[in-house]
Amino acid sequence: MIELPIYQKHREISIPEDIKPLLYGDAKILIAFSGGKDSVALVLYMLELGIAKERIELHHHEVDGRGVDLFDWxxxxxxxxxxxxxxxxxLIFSWRQGGILREMNRENEGLQDVYYEENGAMDIFNEQGNLVHLPSKKGxxxxxxxxxxAADLRxxxxSxxxxxxxxxxxxxxxxxxGNLLILTGERREESKVRSKYKSHEKYRSWTKKRNAWQWRAVIDFTEKQVWELYEKYKVQPHPCYELGWSRCSCQTCIFSSPNTWASIHELSPEKIEMIAKEEKKIDHTLYHKITIWDKVGKGTSFIKSANLKRWKSEALGRFVSPIFVDKWVMPDGGFSPEASGSV
Ligand code: SF4
Incomplete structure (x- = not known):
């Protein structure tokens, strides 16, 4: 019998029957790790369930594809x-060459190639690890x-x-x-679209040999339950939460509210200028019939000056603070109603 984790005082979180043999068997557990709160909750939840660390690996996708710094924090x-x-x-980093910006500008060619660094735990700032190159089809x-x-991924x-x-x-x-469990951090509470997601399903590349399942392990967690895990483990949240962001996805996520766009402008005006230039270059605006400048103009920055002073350079540079804090404090973006992530 597993000891009940702390969130069960709020709501019964059940582990699907299809998932149990994999979770308590020998399946490798891959966690899609964005660095945002729900992906952190996935890791902490696995630790709460007593899953051996040797079975877990984190996977982070770099959305700018090691090209121009535009979308990612x-x-x-x-x-x-x-x-x-x-x-x-x-931790394994993976990316599509040039990321979202490169794909946005694609003209008479195929998708860019995919790369990942094998063996994990390599410091991307110091050395490239064992780089694996996966060419894409010519087109x-x-x-x-x-x-x-829009919600439709096509x-x-x-994403x-x-x-x-x-x-x-x-x-x-x-x-x-072999057996694989692929954990992703969508929660029903986040949006109408996500409220209808299945808690688990065969992974898109399931085969008889590759018994891979996708499990949205925190799908029924509330935001409160997520932050409780942070507090229990005394984990420092990603700097964007300290600056007031409610969700940690792309810094310039297309689903950002006007107030979030105004905050992005305060923090990284060059990114707004870059998007405005792209709108002119490809003759297509991100939002229907309005420019990015119109969107910024409709909002007001929510960043508090003390938070800006403390977190700006780390958010826009390299994270150097300790991951474990002595005294855990809810970040400014906790429970914020501002939209700043995908539906
Ligand atoms: S939906 Fe937002 S967070 Fe997701 S990939 Fe697109 S821009 Fe990034």
Missing amino acids: ACTPSYCQAFADAFELP SSTRKKFPAV TRWC SIAKIDVLSRLVNNRFKS
């Missing part, structure tokens, strides 16, 4: 690395569009091109057979 890879080091877990189509601000292509497909190609290449 600059500190995210270093935050993920610091977290992995603190919990002594392997000659044209994108020249921002991702659509038009909101940023699939920069994250979902990248992980799937890595899985296909690294795990030809």
Whole structure:
């Protein structure tokens, strides 16, 4: 009998019957680790359940594909690395060359190739690890569009091109057979779309040999339960939460509210200028009939000056603070109603 984790005082969290043999068997556990609160909760939940660290590996997708720094928070890879080091877990970075921006500008060519660094726990700031290159099919189509601000992943292509497909190609290449559990951190509470997600399903590249399942292990967690885990383990949240962001995804997520765009402008005006230039270059605006400047103008920055002073350089550079804090304090973005992440 597993000891009930702390969230069960609020709501019964059950482990699906299909998942139990994998979870309590020998399956390798891959955690899609964005560095955001739900991916941190996935890790802490596994530890709460007593899963051996040797079975877990973290996977982080770099959405800018090691190209121009536009979508991602600059500190995210270093935050993920610091977290992995603190919990002594392997971390594998993966990316599609040039990321979202490169795909947005695609003209008469195929998708860019995918890369990942094998063996994990390599410091991307110091050395490239064992780099694996997965070429994409040659093609000659044209994108020249921002991702659509829509739930449908076929038009909101940023998630699939920069994250979902990248992980799937890595899985296909690294795990030809065996039992795999792939954990992703969607929660029903986040949006109407997510409220309808299945808690688990066969992974998209399931085969008889590769028994891979996707498990949205924190799908029924509330935000309160997520922060309780942070507090229990005294984990420093990603700097974006300290600055007031409610969700930690891309810094310039297409689902950002006007107040979030105004906050991005206060923090990284060059990113707004870059998006405005892209709108002109590809003759397509991110939002229907309004420019990014209009969107920024409709909002007000929510960043408090003390937080700006404390966290700006770390958020826009390298994360250097300790992962474990002595006294845990709810960050400013905890329970914020501002939209700053995908639906
Ligand atoms: S966080 Fe936003 S911009 Fe980034 S991939 Fe997801 S939907 Fe696209």
